[in-house]
Amino acid sequence: MTAVPTYHHGNLRATLLDAAERSLRRYGADQLSLRELAREAGVSHAAPRRHFPDRQALLDALAEAGFARLDAQLRAALAGAGAEFGPRLHAVAAAYLRFATEDAALLELMFTAKHREGADRLVAAAAAPFGLMNELIEEGQAQGVLEPGDPQRAGIVLYATLQGIATLINGSLVASELLDGVVETAVDQFIRGSRRG
Incomplete structure (x- = not known):
């Protein structure tokens, strides 16, 4: 033995x-x-x-690593997207949705764990990727592409749109092959709907 x-x-x-x-x-x-x-x-x-x-410490470590990976993937997408706001937003949205559809269980754990009492490290870890998205909205406003106003509010609309798409893909209500086209349409509509003037 x-x-x-x-x-x-x-x-x-x-x-x-x-x-x-x-x-x-x-x-x-x-x-x-x-x-x-x-x-x-x-x-x-x-x-x-x-x-x-304990098990909770393991789950928290998994969630923290997930936020770090999401942040790295969003930043890599942004770095390769050039200076123009539209392609930058498209790149970040596509990277987020790739993560949300390829790592759906991890994303769910990340958000569940973050909202637990005493999860300060996870709140701090989540601030990086979501701060990046907020900065991107501010960038679009500064360039005059997006209407001025509360960037957090516009970010919530964008996030809700992306998360809704992820839910449809993950629930097999929309074929995953359609993801790229749906992201492109969603981002274009977000920009048009938020356009200044």
Whole structure:
């Protein structure tokens, strides 16, 4: 009989987070188990507790990593989009929707965890990607492409539009092959509806 391996793992935290994300995609947050993740990583069932004292700490770490990844993907899309506002907004919207449709379970966890009492680190982590979207709205207003006003309010409308599209795709109410065209139409309509003058 083989003994359960003891804690001798190079980067157990990253290994556990990777395994947890795979499990999240397959089975949802309710099925995540530190014990099962330890078995998958080939370490003792107590080893994960060195990094995650409990299941909630693991879920929070997953959500925090998700916000960091979303932020990196939005910034990469923006960096490659040039200086003109329209293409910049299209690039960010497309990047957000790719994340929201490819990592739907993670996105749901991110927003659920962020609204839990005491989730200050997650609120701070969420500020980066959503701050970027807010800055983009301000940029459009400064360029005269979007009507002046409260950028947060315009951002909420944009976010609600994108999240609605993601919900339709994730619920198989709209075919995923239509995503790019739907994003383009949604962003064009947002810009037209918010246009100054």
